[in-house]
Structures are given as structure tokens and as C-alpha cells.
Amino acid sequence: MNWSFSKMHGAGNDFVVLDGVRQSIEMTPERARALAHRQFGIGADQILLVETPSHPEADFKYRIFNADGSEVEHCGNGARCFVRFVHEQKLSSRNPLKAEIATGLITLEEADDATVTVNMGQTRFDPEAVAFDTTDLASAQDHDDTLWSLPLANGDTVSLSLVAISNPHAVQIVDDVATAPVAVQGPLIESHPRFAQRINAGFMQILDPHTIKLRVYERGAGETLACGTGACAAVVAGIRRGRLQSPVTVHTRGGQLAIAWDGHGQIAMRGPAVTVFSSEINIDRLVAQYRAGTAL
Numbered sequence: 437m438n439w440s441f442s443k444m445h446g447a448g449n450d451f452v453v454l455d456g457v458r459q460s461i462e463m464t465p466e467r468a469r470a471l472a473h474r475q476f477g478i479g480a481d482q483i484l485l486v487e488t489p490s491h492p493e494a495d496f497k498y499r500i501f502n503a504d505g506s507e508v509e510h511c512g513n514g515a516r517c518f519v520r521f522v523h524e525q526k527l528s529s530r531n532p533l534k535a536e537i538a539t540g541l542i543t544l545e546e547a548d549d550a551t552v553t554v555n556m557g558q559t560r561f562d563p564e565a566v567a568f569d570t571t572d573l574a575s576a577q578d579h580d581d582t583l584w585s586l587p588l589a590n591g592d593t594v595s596l597s598l599v600a601i602s603n604p605h606a607v608q609i610v611d612d613v614a615t616a617p618v619a620v621q622g623p624l625i626e627s628h629p630r631f632a633q634r635i636n637a638g639f640m641q642i643l644d645p646h647t648i649k650l651r652v653y654e655r656g657a658g659e660t661l662a663c664g665t666g667a668c669a670a671v672v673a674g675i676r677r678g679r680l681q682s683p684v685t686v687h688t689r690g691g692q693l694a695i696a697w698d699g700h701g702q703i704a705m706r707g708p709a710v711t712v713f714s715s716e717i718n719i720d721r722l723v724a725q726y727r728a729g730t731a732l
């Protein structure tokens with residue numbers, strides 16, 4: 437069975453994007469892992485699937501699968517690529533568009549300069565929103581934010597802001613992202629037993645109230661060149677801690693994102709969406725090759 441797809445990226449966070457409206461696509465965790473595999477597949481941080489919505493106000497449903505096969509609630513860089521894909525593939529010329537994600541509706545608009553602005557949807561700060569077990573843990577108040585002091589398995593203790601941008605984020609402020617222990621602490625935070633759904637781990641360096649540098653160790657994908665929801669979470673956490681003011685430019689390893697938040701309502705994220713190439717792939721043959729390649 438052949439699936440046509442586009443390989444895309446948003447600030448270097450890369451995707452395989454599939455049209456599940458005109459093609460019959462049954463995604464499974466193993467198929468997602470095979471497509472995303474860097475050696476035996478196409479290679480991607482996430483797989484994006486565009487489907488017919490069930491919500492009456494939505495134009496499309498937008499589903500996201502991490503490279504490890506897990507289906508997740510949201511993906512900011514992917515959302516921008518989703519709009520570009522819908523327009524390029526002539527699934528719709530509507531602009532702005534409304535998309536249904538796991539937690540509700542988001543709106544997205546493509547501009548003439550090839551950037552896309554996404555109204556990112558719900559934001560929450562309570563521990564339940566990121567499935568965090570706070571039993572016997574110390575917390576501290578920093579302006580409007582609650583910081584959670586979390587001991588890690590390697591003996592480090594980190595001070596985390598918890599933010600759900602539909603998906604879960606734990607953000608810490610570091611002196612220098614270049615030397616931050618992303619590779620060591622990232623996986624320990626991501627899979628910490630207190631986070632029942634795992635979590636995305638953000639490391640933010642504040643340059644001035646309107647500019648940060650950010651690295652994110654993503655749940656189910658490892659460190660990526662950029663994370664859109666991670667950028668929103670970092671900016672929101674910085675504003676709530678009194679360290680940032682909207683709008684904020686976020687420098688990632690793969691490009692820049694612009695984030696605006698009024699402190700109450702929706703977060704707006706603007707950034708690039710790029711198509712690398714479009715092609716088709718035989719999914720059954722790919723999975724067989726992936727199984728053989730990863731069997732040892």
C-alpha cells in the first residue's frame with residue numbers, strides 16, 4: 437500500500453506529513469516508528485496526520501505521533517507545517533483554518549511572507565494538567581508561578597515551572613543553553629516517575645525581557661532543533677516569573693519563533709513552515725525493512 441507524504445520542517449523540527457483525508461491511513465505506533473526512523477525510515481521527529489474532523493467547527497483534524505510511536509496532544513511547529521501542507525496539497529484554500537486537536541480547537545493563519553501564526557489553545561499550570569505527583573514535594577512561589585523542586589536520579593535537583601500547552605512541559609532557567617546538561621537531565625526529567633504521562637523538558641536562557649534561547653528535550657523524540665509548544669511554555673513560564681515581557685523572540689538551534697501572550701488568554705506563535713520534498717512510500721515494505729533492521 438503506497439502512501440504519499442511530504443517531508444517538512446518548522447525551524448528544523450522535522451515531520452512526515454500524511455493526508456488522511458484523500459488516502460485511507462491507519463496509523464499504528466510501529467508504522468509511526470518506521471516512518472520516523474533516521475536509518476531505516478524517512479526520518480522525522482514527529483509524524484503528522486491530517487484527517488476529516490469530528491468537531492462541527494473544525495476544517496480538519498490534526499493528529500501527532502512522536503518518533504517513538506506515542507500519540508500526543510499538540511505540536512506547535514507541526515501545526516504550522518499542517519497549514520502549509522493543507523494549502524500546498526489543495527485540501528483547502530481556507531485561511532485562517534480551524535483544526536481539531538485532542539484538547540479542542542486551534543486557529544492557524546498563513547501569511548504572505550510564508551510564516552504561519554497559530555493560536556495555540558488552552559494553557560494550564562496546575563500539576564494535574566501535566567499528570568504530576570506532588571506528594572511530599574517542596575514548592576516555591578515566584579510571582580505568579582509555582583516552582584517545583586525535583587530531585588533527579590543522578591543526584592541533581594532542578595527547579596521546574598510546569599505548563600500544559602495541551603501537552604506537558606517542565607521548564608527550567610539556565611545560565612547558558614550551550615553548556616546546559618540537556619543530554620543528561622533531559623531524559624531523567626522526561627521519564628521521571630512523578631510524571632505519569634512523561635514530559636517535555638525545556639532549558640531556557642534569558643537574554644533580555646524580550647529574548648530567550650531555548651533547547652528542549654522532547655518527550656518521545658529526544659532533543660530536537662526546535663519545539664513550538666516548548667517555546668510557548670518557556671515564554672509563559674518566564675512571564676509568570678516576572679522575567680519576560682510579551683512579545684518574546686525565541687532562538688532555537690533551528691531558527692526563530694515569535695511568541696505573544698497577554699498573561700490570560702491564548703498564546704500566539706509565529707514561525708516558518710518549510711516543505712523539503714514530497715513523494716510516496718510503500719508502508720508495508722517499509723515496516724518489514726524496519727523490523728529487519730532493528731531486530732538485532
Ligand SMILES: N[C@@H](CCC[C@H](N)C(=O)O)C(=O)O
Nearest residue numbers: 511512513603655663664665
Ligand atoms: N515538536 C513539537 C512537540 C511534539 C510533541 C511532544 N514531543 C510531546 O510529546 O508532547 C512542538 O513543536 O510543539
